[in-house]
Amino acid sequence: MQTPRPRTGRPRTAENRSALSGNAGRQSEIDLLRLIIDNIYHGIMVTDSEGFVTHFNKPYGQFLGVEPADQLGKHCTAVVENSRMHLVAQSGRPEINYPHRIKGHDMVVQRIPIKRDGKVIAVFGQVMFKDVREVSKLAKKLTMLESKVELYEHELMVLRSARYTMDSIIGMSDPMRELKREALKAAATHLPVLITGESGTGKELFAQAIHHASARRLHPFVRINCAAIPRDLMESELFGYEQGAFTGALSKGKPGKFELAHHGTVFLDEIGDLPLDMQPKLLRVLEEKEFERVGGNSVIPVDFRLIAATNQNLEQMVDDRRFRRDLFYRLNVIPLRVPALRERREDIILLARHVLDQILGDAPGLYIKIDARSETMLQNHDWPGNVRELSNVLERIVSSLDGDTIEPRHLPFRLSNFPKVTSASKDLNLREALLRAEEDILRSALTLAKNNKARAARLLGIHRTQLYKKMKKHHLPQE
Numbered sequence: 359m360q361t362p363r364p365r366t367g368r369p370r371t372a373e374n375r376s377a378l379s380g381n382a383g384r385q386s387e388i389d390l391l392r393l394i395i396d397n398i399y400h401g402i403m404v405t406d407s408e409g410f411v412t413h414f415n416k417p418y419g420q421f422l423g424v425e426p427a428d429q430l431g432k433h434c435t436a437v438v439e440n441s442r443m444h445l446v447a448q449s450g451r452p453e454i455n456y457p458h459r460i461k462g463h464d465m466v467v468q469r470i471p472i473k474r475d476g477k478v479i480a481v482f483g484q485v486m487f488k489d490v491r492e493v494s495k496l497a498k499k500l501t502m503l504e505s506k507v508e509l510y511e512h513e514l515m516v517l518r519s520a521r522y523t524m525d526s527i528i529g530m531s532d533p534m535r536e537l538k539r540e541a542l543k544a545a546a547t548h549l550p551v552l553i554t555g556e557s558g559t560g561k562e563l564f565a566q567a568i569h570h571a572s573a574r575r576l577h578p579f580v581r582i583n584c585a586a587i588p589r590d591l592m593e594s595e596l597f598g599y600e601q602g603a604f605t606g607a608l609s610k611g612k613p614g615k616f617e618l619a620h621h622g623t624v625f626l627d628e629i630g631d632l633p634l635d636m637q638p639k640l641l642r643v644l645e646e647k648e649f650e651r652v653g654g655n656s657v658i659p660v661d662f663r664l665i666a667a668t669n670q671n672l673e674q675m676v677d678d679r680r681f682r683r684d685l686f687y688r689l690n691v692i693p694l695r696v697p698a699l700r701e702r703r704e705d706i707i708l709l710a711r712h713v714l715d716q717i718l719g720d721a722p723g724l725y726i727k728i729d730a731r732s733e734t735m736l737q738n739h740d741w742p743g744n745v746r747e748l749s750n751v752l753e754r755i756v757s758s759l760d761g762d763t764i765e766p767r768h769l770p771f772r773l774s775n776f777p778k779v780t781s782a783s784k785d786l787n788l789r790e791a792l793l794r795a796e797e798d799i800l801r802s803a804l805t806l807a808k809n810n811k812a813r814a815a816r817l818l819g820i821h822r823t824q825l826y827k828k829m830k831k832h833h834l835p836q837e
């Protein structure tokens with residue numbers, strides 16, 4: 359096709375046309391559009407339906423080394439080598455991401471016909487990449503990023519599962535095997551799970567293992583300790599708040615735990631401590647899977663699986679009207695009870711070995727033995743603080759162990775039913791025995807109370823100040 363000659367005497371700029379109309383508002387709008395076109399990063403050229411240039415921006419001028427204003431009115435083929443703008447005007451078909459060779463560079467361009475009433479009135483051309491190698495670089499970068507994401511997802515899964523699978527829950531006793539089987543079945547559903555059991559039995563461990571065995575494993579596991587959140591902050595912690603919802607609120611607002619757990623699992627620990635006035639709000643989000651932020655008026659949908667745990671007797675609490683019956687039924691869809699350590703004594707030594715291995719870590723050549731009498735003492739103890747108490751006892755022993763074997767003399771006083779005064783117990787005098795017993799009981803109470811001093815003092819039946827005094831006497835950490 360023959361290239362039409364440039365028409366120099368007939369400027370076709372939008373500016374000129376609107377200057378003729380004499381409309382000031384229209385003029386300023388056109389100025390703005392021209393400014394926008396000139397500030398776009400990519401080179402841009404617009405032609406009319408015959409291929410004559412009506413717009414040509416500065417970046418394109420800089421790229422080609424020409425003055426933009428001088429190109430207006432010329433035919434596109436006289437301005438840009440290999441131009442196809444006039445052909446697109448004729449065919450009316452857009453050319454998206456086409457290769458285009460200019461000045462020895464392979465570029466990537468778009469040519470889009472602009473139509474009015476079905477007729478092409480202009481063609482918009484844009485240089486997408488000044489060098490086609492940019493595209494392949496970008497594509498490579500994208501592939502690289504995609505594989506990195508894949509790698510991280512995999513690592514995340516390995517990391518999480520390495521810590522929290524059912525296999526990492528130690529226990530070969532019948533009740534534990536059965537419990538793991540039930541927990542795996544629960545993981546395959548999206549139903550709420552209620553885990554009960556004494557303090558320190560491993561309820562949280564089960565909650566995490568269920569999450570990581572479920573289809574939600576790549577999404578967040580959000581733990582909320584109902585006993586630890588101050589009452590007046592509970593609602594905003596759970597549901598978040600909007601800007602200016604209350605004094606001290608962050609100016610941007612803040613998402614709550616449920617929002618953060620989208621597609622994942624919410625673990626409500628110590629659910630028995632959820633204040634009564636919060637219970638209907640929890641029930642609503644469980645039933646409707648949507649909530650409103652504090653101070654907000656839009657409803658936010660959320661998808662999560664709920665796992666709740668408690669060491670309290672929720673049924674009794676329902677009877678005492680301290681826990682809502684409707685909420686209890688909603689939570690108790692799949693009940694799992696983690697047995698106390700004394701109900702699975704065959705797991706005690708297994709757990710002790712596991713804890714010792716964890717304490718010693720990767721230290722090469724280090725191995726701590728437990729002699730037969732100590733094993734019997736560990737197995738015979740009732741462990742009111744369960745696995746947590748066992749861990750604490752072993753940690754303390756290891757920190758002051760003088761050899762590589764745990765012997766009865768290393769074990770806390772409470773593990774022996776009563777001190778046997780034998781000829782071997784040369785150093786045992788009453789004062790020392792009482793001191794050891796006192797320290798031991800203090801430690802147990804603190805373990806049971808999860809280091810909450812007021813609770814520990816209540817357990818011991820003494821005043822808190824007295825507890826602090828005794829802790830000081832035995833050099834127990836006060837924080």
Ligand SMILES: Nc1ncnc2c1ncn2[C@@H]1O[C@H](COP(=O)(O)OP(=O)(O)OP(=O)(O)O)[C@@H](O)[C@H]1O
Nearest residue numbers: 527528529556557558559560561562563669745746
């Ligand atoms: N079967 C187990 N195998 C390995 N570690 C365990 C096991 N059970 C408990 N533990 C460990 O004991 C400690 C207490 O466990 P966890 O916090 O899960 O108990 P819990 O029942 O949720 O306690 P609480 O009711 O006091 O919150 C944790 O350090 C946990 O890793």
